[in-house]
Amino acid sequence: MRKVAVVGAGMTRFGKYMDKTIKDLGREAVEAAMKDAGVDKSQIEAAMVGNAVAGLITGQEMIKAQVVLREMGFGDIPMVNTENACASSSTAFHLAWLYVASGMYDCVLALGVEKLYHEDKRRSFQAIGSAVDMTMVQELLKATAARGVSAGEKPAAGGGAGAGEKRSMFMDFYAAGAREHMKRYGSTAVQFAKVAVKSHKNASLNPYAQYRETYSVEDILNSPMVAEPLTRLMCSPIGDGAAALVLCSEEKARQLTTKPVWVTASILGTGKDRAPGEPGVTTRMAEKAYKLAGVSPQDVDVVELHDASSPAELMEYEELGLCKLGEGGRLIEEGITEITGKTPVNPSGGLLSKGHPIGATGCAQLTEVFWQLRGQCGDRQVKGGNAKIGLTQNAGGMMRGEPAACTIHILER
């Protein structure tokens, strides 16, 4: 397998774009990525495009890649539509990496694009809801209806299942996980709130973020309860957006830039029924990635992880080996994952505040880490521009308590 570099990335600001189509959003991200890479359309040899729910939101169930890219004049290059729920576009990136690593192509585009907003918000949540085995959803819908749960006004999607009008059922999974973590390890709602404070603060420094307001711990805790202990401001919102990256062979990258960022691990895995005590899919895939890249968690300078809820971020610190099991709370208390800390996590603002247009999220995480390693993140830049190793973790869907899909990417300059 050949070395593969990222040479450019671009994205839209995440947000609510009722008047824009996936074609508009995708085009903006792709043009920005090509400009950043210094390539034109004639150099792109293939395109992998991740999207999860455009069929249900926009009616474009099929050939989304072609609809988004066709008019941009890429000619008859291979285009593949990939889907792995919230990990749809990191899956697209993985396949773009594979095309280049295999030796088949020298310059490949990866794009994630999503519209979640719909005039009828129930439709947004119902769309997100199909990221689980639908037979499971039917049971959960019944259980939720029986409890009569409702939530605040800010729509809290979080890559989750859609039941009620104003929230996502996936938050029930996250809330249950958070309660279990509190019970077992003594983590607290205040710690979960501190994660959210950090995310919103980081997003306030990120012009691509959907929500740029800052909040105090009290603000977070006092926002409407979604599912104990998750408040609204601990949950990722719904949103629209796109992100794209250009991947190249080493030779091509050397022609294009003096600042290539290498993909030293591209791992995709699937959730399974675990044996008792067996670690989760994030841990299992992260271990493969560290081994492949020849780095340890302590070597990582910047992380973008899948904080569909703020307790999830704290647990993922542990799952990624940034600390021992049960120590996630300590990391946030000690400021280790702040932009100024030893291992900055989600300097972009993460899913929580930068936003989570689900099929765009994976490529957006990779874009942020790429920009961080290039030292071009302005006010939210980590390590004074000297970060060398970055990691992304992106999870999608849910089957019996474990994400259906999980990707880990390690990028190095």
Added chain:
Amino acid sequence: MRKVAVVGAGMTRFGKYMDKTIKDLGREAVEAAMKDAGVDKSQIEAAMVGNAVAGLITGQEMIKAQVVLREMGFGDIPMVNTENACASSSTAFHLAWLYVASGMYDCVLALGVEKLYHEDKRRSFQAIGSAVDMTMVQELLKATAARGVSAGEKPAAGGGAGAGEKRSMFMDFYAAGAREHMKRYGSTAVQFAKVAVKSHKNASLNPYAQYRETYSVEDILNSPMVAEPLTRLMCSPIGDGAAALVLCSEEKARQLTTKPVWVTASILGTGKDRAPGEPGVTTRMAEKAYKLAGVSPQDVDVVELHDASSPAELMEYEELGLCKLGEGGRLIEEGITEITGKTPVNPSGGLLSKGHPIGATGCAQLTEVFWQLRGQCGDRQVKGGNAKIGLTQNAGGMMRGEPAACTIHILER
């Protein structure tokens, strides 16, 4: 890039399965393919799964691969959901090939699975309808409504757009293409009918075919008109089904079988806006495939091609180089593409009669060619079991007169 072999394939009979889920259909095909390959689940290292419209038909918009395969116990192997309309599962096969060819994995599963039947047939056609740019569909819907076209009772889908209750708007594209061919080259409705006679006869010999009745030229011509000159029996039906293949590295294949079938070309391309006189995407991709495999059209012993309508088959003879432009009619008149002919085409019965559950079709074509090259097709076996080179052509979606996606695969034993 390494040599890649197919070592096993399996499929369900295509048909109408109101009581079966995509999980049921997928499992049946995968178990059959693994049995055929002589591998168990522990040997499968990744799975690529093509599906087009389960979101609209069953509500399972996301993580279809995981839903179908999870309970079969494959563990945490990479799974990717791919979509390219009617070419969804040949795209999955292409990516499975890429995984093996790259050296990343030694044994990968490709699966195509689809349910098109829905209690409300309009929903089936509407689902199929999203295989075009939806802005285009809106215009076509208006045009069709203005003409008030209706069709016969057998639902004619043909990988096309859904407008009316009983037919697919894609047939308007095919009908227009057929009329143009008649005008330019003198092909006739009788020739189109002869293609359909052949398909239905072949399907009558195929236990996996959805429609196994045989018809005369008169039967075909006298069946209800769908869109001049297409009658109902010249159009592929809607259906449910699944097909799967196991792909291996050379070393692994040698361990498993004495009869590997090699993938000597795996080409995926996208439709584009053509220059005047420029050949279509099928021709362009076929030329790449022939060059890569080092064979000519005349070397090919068996073809499975995308006969969403019978005139399309005749035109694809030409596009694939089996004859010169305008000579498609001669090929069917002279029996050259019969099972007993020099270049048998669609011995399975093709989309027209074997059926066309769109996301399953690509893998089903590859399964048929694999079985033909292994000499295990019984009554429909071509070349007395001595076929050495086979080709599949699978097209998906439509954008401004050209398929959105097109794959060409060449298999050799």
